[in-house]
Amino acid sequence: MFKDSEKTSNIEPAHDEPLDPGRPFHNIAMTSRRGFLTRAIGTGGGMVALSAGGLAVGSAAWAAESATAKDAPSLPDAVSWKDEDAFIVHGLNPITMETRRAAFGTSTLVPDTRLYIRNNLPVPDPTIVANRDAWQVSFEGVKKPKTLTLEELKKIGLHTVSTVLQCSGNGRGFFPHGASGSQWTVGAAGAVVWSGVRVRDVIESLGGPTSGMKFLTSTGGEELPAALERNTVVVERSIPLEKAMDDAILAWEMNGAPLELAHGGPLRLVVPGYYGCNNIKYVARVAFTAEESKASMQQTSYRIRPIGVSGAPDQPTMWEMNVKSWVNHPTADKEIAPGKVLLDGVAFSGMDPVEKVEVSVDGGKTWQQAEFIGPNLGRYAWRQFMFTAELGKGTHTIASRATDASGDTQPKARVENERGYGNNSWQDHAIEITVG
């Protein structure tokens, strides 16, 4: 489920949750889709102010300028095209939006209008998608280092793959110890289809990795505030070299349209089967390295660690996802009549496809096999399943439990950990519905 990595240093984590008041980046200038609106959010002075378009220095306490009930900020421009009703908004600073459980459909893919958003830094200026083909990526740690434009990358190859994008902290909201970060339930995940070029094909055109390299270290192209030390804020992650060469891609398209800015356009590294944080948005540097990145995001954030313990590089990092499923419908807020009740949900794993989903309508005492529905988009996609239950009047606890091709089955209990990562407990994801 998680893999160890070498110990290199011990820096406090600065990522994997929205940047709150009391942390860097807690002032924001925002344009709502209903008109221009400046809103400054913070608890103290001397902080860095952000706009959707970049970084600027400012200082403010909680204040809402020109804001009235009528033109209260709705979704920021970068995500104004999303279906607002489909989301639980955890924060707009940076944008942190979870798909409501009831808003998941049954058609395998999640459309971009309903896909969760979790950015470590504010969304860059839209000018970077004005001429997508001009986007540049430097390739390092290869025999022929080179900077290539997106236009050049498109000529090297084409590969299309469906993956589940999932935040490491999806399910954090079920941890009882109050893990810090967004209190995601199930909706920081979604299956999508990507098109791009295989990292392998690009790297082979550059002579392959130089010898001694063990990791692919990728860096986001977000502008960083000069006042802060690079490694504390940069979006940078390392993954094993073999994984990168096996099936990572540099993607410019998602679900049949050019990749939206908010989701990492014009170019994003996609690492099938790995947690979201490894899928670097606005990827500007792709480097083979002998060691993992020195960025906090790699060294100490995204580490599975006991409650109360600081993040450190000898702890398991959030690479491969674990086997997981949950029921989406019916939802607890709908009236349900006694009799035949149709349940549906999603199931997936990391490196292996799911092979079986079982459903329990008695809180895990007994289990019955569910049926997969819809097209199978491959090992890294999720499957949707359905199950017909006979339910009498009363309250029923509905759970699902997936098993993947390697034989891993979703456990009953979560693995307790400080940051609330990797929750695949079937018990935590169970729902209670009342019939009658």
Place this chain on the structure above:
Amino acid sequence: MFKDSEKTSNIEPAHDEPLDPGRPFHNIAMTSRRGFLTRAIGTGGGMVALSAGGLAVGSAAWAAESATAKDAPSLPDAVSWKDEDAFIVHGLNPITMETRRAAFGTSTLVPDTRLYIRNNLPVPDPTIVANRDAWQVSFEGVKKPKTLTLEELKKIGLHTVSTVLQCSGNGRGFFPHGASGSQWTVGAAGAVVWSGVRVRDVIESLGGPTSGMKFLTSTGGEELPAALERNTVVVERSIPLEKAMDDAILAWEMNGAPLELAHGGPLRLVVPGYYGCNNIKYVARVAFTAEESKASMQQTSYRIRPIGVSGAPDQPTMWEMNVKSWVNHPTADKEIAPGKVLLDGVAFSGMDPVEKVEVSVDGGKTWQQAEFIGPNLGRYAWRQFMFTAELGKGTHTIASRATDASGDTQPKARVENERGYGNNSWQDHAIEITVG
């Protein structure tokens, strides 16, 4: 490719093209997404005026009230959420929009923001999607006739399937005789995923079809103008009973979101492998019948007939689609350097999956096999293919030719016919690109 049907009558066709000036329905009241704007279009008096919301009687000559260059009508409200740049707009009255060849991606599915639109009648009032679950469908020609709400249908079953939606006239623009109707090139088609309930499951819950029934006749719920004879304007199609029971569904979801009003929401009949016209939007009546519908749309429209001959029920009707493919990229309007050039396109058939695509870069003299890319969404979806060509300076004619599992191969020449239906000629779909 096409199937014959019984001769019943001989009425002039009234469908399968936008309603032009000089025909019924040629006045329109429209709200642009840039503000309210009324625009009346027509050539003579006494015509029926339409709004996005329904039907009203009016009379007007060509006129544009309050229209300035600045607030000229953009897309009507019903499709204002679409990516306008991805389309060739053939008409807004009713809405007729073709996906640009260059706007097709390589990720298998076409997102709803880029999917073509072709409605026989104006889009109904949005109130019909305000409470989707309340939509009613009457089931007739069954042992226990009944009207069911969408909420009730959702309890009967759940089925998810990917299909290619394609207008019968897709490719009409390549016919040299000037076939009347929208001059579609390739973009009146798209692969999507539907979720709904199998017609079979609903019909079985109603005791099955009554004896002697041969067709499923479905009717759209659009409001009809009282001044016109029902059968000349109603959207109603018949398909063989066996096909309906095999795999037709009543769909409420497309691509993971509730079906958009413009695409037939809250409920649409989906007939996998059949041309678009059989996929009845706003489906309000589903009836097993002994004969085909008496509507013009069934009797005389959507018939393959020699040039100059009127439509008649003894001519083949537009049911099963034929095997087809085309290259989407590169597009002729982009500069292409000599050397390795990546081509991509789409391929599909009607009742059988495509098994092979060949590409020619010399106008059909020689052919080489292309490679399928991306997930396979099943027999009714389309596959995307890619091919790497070595191209020198000069002009090259690029063609693709698909073969399906039944052994049918795309022909070189189109089948000439009055309305320009069913064009799958590889020659017509070839593109010329200049390398230099």
